Amino acid sequence: AQSVTQLDSHVSVSEGTPVLLRCNYSSSYSPSLFWYVQHPNKGLQLLLKYTSAATLVKGINGFEAEFKKSETSFHLTKPSAHMSDAAEYFCVVSAPHQAGTALIFGKGTTLSVSS
Amino acid sequence: DAGVTQSPTHLIKTRGQQVTLRCSPISGHKSVSWYQQVLGQGPQFIFQYYEKEERGRGNFPDRFSARQFPNYSSELNVNALLLGDSALYLCASSLGYSHEQYFGPGTRLTVT
Numbered sequence: 001a002q003s004v005t006q007l008d009s010h011v012s013v014s015e016g017t018p019v020l021l022r023c024n025y026s027s028s029y030s031p032s033l034f035w036y037v038q039h040p041n042k043g044l045q046l047l048l049k050y051t052s053a054a055t056l057v058k059g060i061n062g063f064e065a066e067f068k069k070s071e072t073s074f075h076l077t078k079p080s081a082h083m084s085d086a087a088e089y090f091c092v093v094s095a096p097h098q099a100g101t102a103l104i105f106g107k108g109t110t111l112s113v114s115s
Numbered sequence: 116d117a118g119v120t121q122s123p124t125h126l127i128k129t130r131g132q133q134v135t136l137r138c139s140p141i142s143g144h145k146s147v148s149w150y151q152q153v154l155g156q157g158p159q160f161i162f163q164y165y166e167k168e169e170r171g172r173g174n175f176p177d178r179f180s181a182r183q184f185p186n187y188s189s190e191l192n193v194n195a196l197l198l199g200d201s202a203l204y205l206c207a208s209s210l211g212y213s214h215e216q217y218f219g220p221g222t223r224l225t226v227t
Contacts, residue, residue, distance in 0.1 A: 034215070043119075043205060044158070044218040090157050097160065100170025100212040102148070105157030 002027045002095035004074075006106035014114050019063075019078040021109045023091030026072065032094040033074045034103070035065055039087045047089075050074060061085070086113045117142070119208050119219030127225045128196050136191045136222045140208030146170070147189040148216055149181060152203040164189055165212040193224075201226045 007022040025031055035047040048059025055067045065076045074091060091106040120139045128134050140147050146165040150158035160173040164183035178194045187208075193200055203223050207216035 036218075043220040044207075046215065046217065049215055094213075097163070097171040097173075100146075100148075100163040100165060102160040102163065102171055102173065103150070103158070103207075103216060105159070108157050 002031060002093045002104055004033075004091045004093050004104060004106040006089075006091050006109050008109050009107065010110045010112070012112040012114065013081045015083055016080050019076070019081045019085065019111065021076040021089050021091075021111065023074045023076065023106060024072050025074055025091075025093050027093060027095075033065075033067065034092040034094070035059065035063070035074075035076050036090045036092055036105075037087050038090065038108075044090070047076070081111075081113045083113050083115065086111055119206055119217055121204075121206050121219040121222050123222060124220070125223045125225075127227060129227055130196055130198060132196050133192065133194045134196060134224060136193075136204050136206075136224070138189045138191070138206030138208075138219060140187050140189070140206075141217060144208040144210055144217075145187055146209045146212045146214070147183055147187065148207045148209070149189070149191050150205040150207065150218075151175075152205060152221070154202070158205055161191070163212060170212045196226045198226050200224065 003026045005024045033050040036044040050067045058064045122137045148163040149161040152158040162181045163171040167183045181191045183189045203221040205221045206219045209216045
């Protein structure tokens with residue numbers, strides 16, 4: 001069965017400092033992995049996706065993630081945080097489900113950015 | 116291009132009532148998925164439809180049902196509402212049932 005574990009429920013950083021949001025995955029085969037962001041009272045926005053091409057994936061708004069099979073990790077990073085990055089972040093694995101595909105979400109990491 | 120749209124934005128119902136939520140996918144997308152997000156948790160998969168057929172169902176009771184129309188829009192129905200059904204209901208569309216999913220803004224359902 002596929003699953004993801006987000007290792008931190010809350011991360012706090014100062015504006016201009018690096019961001020690291022950690023995610024480990026469990027999958028019986030080569031997974032498709034995603035990071036989504038959710039701002040307060042908004043829907044989910046796709047930040048980036050990994051689908052077995054390059055292991056370093058670049059997304060929107062300066063975010064990137066590295067797929068490490070040996071560590072079963074897919075951590076999200078950004079070199080310099082902005083106030084607008086404050087939001088809920090979800091690590092997600094795509095899993096075959098019956099005759100279709102279901103997204104399996106982690107519990108989320110709340111990113112706080114202080115000035 | 117318009118993104119995924121959902122209606123209504125907010126909804127308040129009482130226990131035992133029935134509710135219908137609506138979703139219009141991105142133009143050209145043929146698959147719609149529904150997710151329930153309870154406050155403070157990640158979304159949970161409810162249904163996926165592709166070309167008007169159910170492709171998958173999550174671990175939800177039979178009170179939850181859905182359908183997809185010929186124009187690929189979709190409805191989610193919940194009968195006999197419980198307080199625990201209070202949540203944000205998210206619709207996602209994709210080109211096909213195995214493609215990346217794009218989410219709408221959600222419908223906030225409150226059951227009193």
